[in-house]
Amino acid sequence: MALFESLAVVGPGLIGSSVLRRARETGLLADTLIAADISPAVLDRVRELNIADVVTDSMAEAAQADCVMICVPVGAVEATARAILPYMKPGSILTDVASVRGKLGPTIQALLPEGVEYVPGHPMAGTEHSGPDAGFATLFENRWSLLVPPEGADDHAVQKIQILWELCGARTKILPDDKHDRICAMVSHLPHLLAFTICDTADNLSEEIRAAVLDYAASGFRDFTRIAASDPVMWRDIFIANKNVLLETLDRFVADAQGMAQAIREGDEAAITARIERGRRIRRTLIENRQA
Amino acid sequence: MALFESLAVVGPGLIGSSVLRRARETGLLADTLIAADISPAVLDRVRELNIADVVTDSMAEAAQADCVMICVPVGAVEATARAILPYMKPGSILTDVASVRGKLGPTIQALLPEGVEYVPGHPMAGTEHSGPDAGFATLFENRWSLLVPPEGADDHAVQKIQILWELCGARTKILPDDKHDRICAMVSHLPHLLAFTICDTADNLSEEIRAAVLDYAASGFRDFTRIAASDPVMWRDIFIANKNVLLETLDRFVADAQGMAQAIREGDEAAITARIERGRRIRRTLIENRQA
Numbered sequence A, B: 001m002a003l004f005e006s007l008a009v010v011g012p013g014l015i016g017s018s019v020l021r022r023a024r025e026t027g028l029l030a031d032t033l034i035a036a037d038i039s040p041a042v043l044d045r046v047r048e049l050n051i052a053d054v055v056t057d058s059m060a061e062a063a064q065a066d067c068v069m070i071c072v073p074v075g076a077v078e079a080t081a082r083a084i085l086p087y088m089k090p091g092s093i094l095t096d097v098a099s100v101r102g103k104l105g106p107t108i109q110a111l112l113p114e115g116v117e118y119v120p121g122h123p124m125a126g127t128e129h130s131g132p133d134a135g136f137a138t139l140f141e142n143r144w145s146l147l148v149p150p151e152g153a154d155d156h157a158v159q160k161i162q163i164l165w166e167l168c169g170a171r172t173k174i175l176p177d178d179k180h181d182r183i184c185a186m187v188s189h190l191p192h193l194l195a196f197t198i199c200d201t202a203d204n205l206s207e208e209i210r211a212a213v214l215d216y217a218a219s220g221f222r223d224f225t226r227i228a229a230s231d232p233v234m235w236r237d238i239f240i241a242n243k244n245v246l247l248e249t250l251d252r253f254v255a256d257a258q259g260m261a262q263a264i265r266e267g268d269e270a271a272i273t274a275r276i277e278r279g280r281r282i283r284r285t286l287i288e289n290r291q292a
């Protein structure tokens, strides 16, 4: 018996279609797979890929599933939830995979019909590609999925979403929304912002320097640019959705960079090496944890 | 016949011992290889590794070579040149591999005895390790070596250093000092400064966030940390030696980051995506150039 009788993925892009593929390959997530989207092109492609049993543009039809997983861009999650929730059955679970929580949790919690549970979970996995063709069944293997159930969420529902992610190959952790957003600002949003920015800075320099950056990127610059290839609209939405925490984290970073600049300006050797050494500590621990 | 009768490497660490290994393996760089250092421990290790024919702590002995290559840390290059130059023979070439030029070129140029040429070259290759054990013969393969001969340098001497690096597997380019330093600030020094700083920022956060960074580093943070493992003393010296250009490049970066922050604060979607798109352009070109 599968975890759910039916699972509906709304927005079968990179993340959503990866869940569908995993469900299709293992048969363990749900007996019936539903894919829903407002885009006919996406639905056609999902039909061609044959990764769902039911392919529909009707939110009411998707809402009949035991578990409805919203995988649309961050900025569209709330509107999508509003369109689906009125049709959801008592005993069913709504989840989403949004990369930023902000006020999403309490907002959607307040809209829940009687008997419907809301247990969002953010898989810390992705690539720089998007759309139904970008997904693959192993995307979540050995990655974390951060569950952010609202206070008072039903234990049984939380456990089912936990199992869902474990069946996708992920490890899970339960966190409050604000901690989730602070962590993601540091480990993901700030690095992306810096990566986009260093590319932007290089692009703004003289033609001569731009050309040199391309020739000599292997000397350090390259490491910063892999993540800079990610989808601009998705990252725009994430930056805006996590605005306050991200800008605060950026402020700390800029203050630290200016501290380093000051030490360099003054030729304060001890202060420079102290800062470098502090940074190396984290790196060493990452290597010990085999994350690098 | 080898390129030089004798080649002396002063400071056989990562870079210097890599040149010696390459010379030893191919036999093409020099008939006699000399390794010189002020550290007895380094000299003992070089003897054990058997990567030079003559191993000495005498700068006067090293100075007898046709080509003397100074591979000590940036901050020690000038003093080492002052110790060696008085003993060098007419017709011989002095070179160094310093990662920052600053005023080094004209300073050493002014010290040259009659008939000695000075042609420094900076190999854009390295690892996060140092010392004679860290070197390997293929370190420079398919990397650039940036030659920065002083104005009026002898063409024949420049050509010999060019061939030396090509025999090490590198491609060469000739640049003026100031352009070299501006390029390296952008492609190497600024990325290292940012990498050290983001690790430092993460380290300064709460214990909870630090732990999370280690758990979830794969989400972007990790890409920044590989280069943050590099040697603190070497990078301290580089930052100080290239202070003016580096701080100017950092200022541009911080201004660009604050421009992005402003766009995020105002929720200016078009401005955010425009900045992200500009960054992606460089990334795309890197991929086309197969540098990423």
Ligand SMILES: NC(=O)c1ccc[n+]([C@@H]2O[C@H](COP(=O)([O-])OP(=O)(O)OC[C@H]3O[C@@H](n4cnc5c(N)ncnc54)[C@H](OP(=O)(O)O)[C@@H]3O)[C@@H](O)[C@H]2O)c1
Binding pocket: A010, A011, A012, A013, A014, A015, A016, A037, A038, A039, A042, A071, A072, A073, A074, A076, A080, A097, A098, A099, A100, A122, A123, A124, A125, A126, A127, A129, A130, A131, A132, A134, A234
């Ligand atoms: N990519 C990552 O690295 C990553 C990681 C973890 C979590 N997430 C989260 O996963 C979610 C989806 O990201 P993704 O990378 O999978 O994006 P994606 O590949 O672009 O997929 C999004 C899907 O949602 C559809 N869609 C867009 N707007 C919609 C709307 N208003 N109503 C219904 N469907 C809509 C899209 O169709 P069209 O193509 O026609 O617009 C597409 O099929 C986001 O919430 C994101 O924060 C992403």
Ligand SMILES: NC(=O)c1ccc[n+]([C@@H]2O[C@H](COP(=O)([O-])OP(=O)(O)OC[C@H]3O[C@@H](n4cnc5c(N)ncnc54)[C@H](OP(=O)(O)O)[C@@H]3O)[C@@H](O)[C@H]2O)c1
Binding pocket: B010, B011, B012, B013, B014, B015, B016, B037, B038, B039, B042, B071, B072, B073, B074, B076, B080, B097, B098, B099, B100, B122, B123, B124, B125, B126, B127, B129, B130, B131, B132, B134, B234
């Ligand atoms: N590593 C890179 O990524 C890289 C890339 C391109 C160019 N470079 C340049 O290459 C040079 C050497 O860097 P490296 O990475 O090879 O460093 P390294 O491995 O630390 O080697 C430096 C060597 O110089 C010796 N030394 C230190 N101070 C000296 C002094 N005052 N007089 C004589 N010998 C001294 C060291 O001996 P002890 O160990 O006893 O101090 C060591 O044998 C630097 O100028 C650097 O800018 C480095």
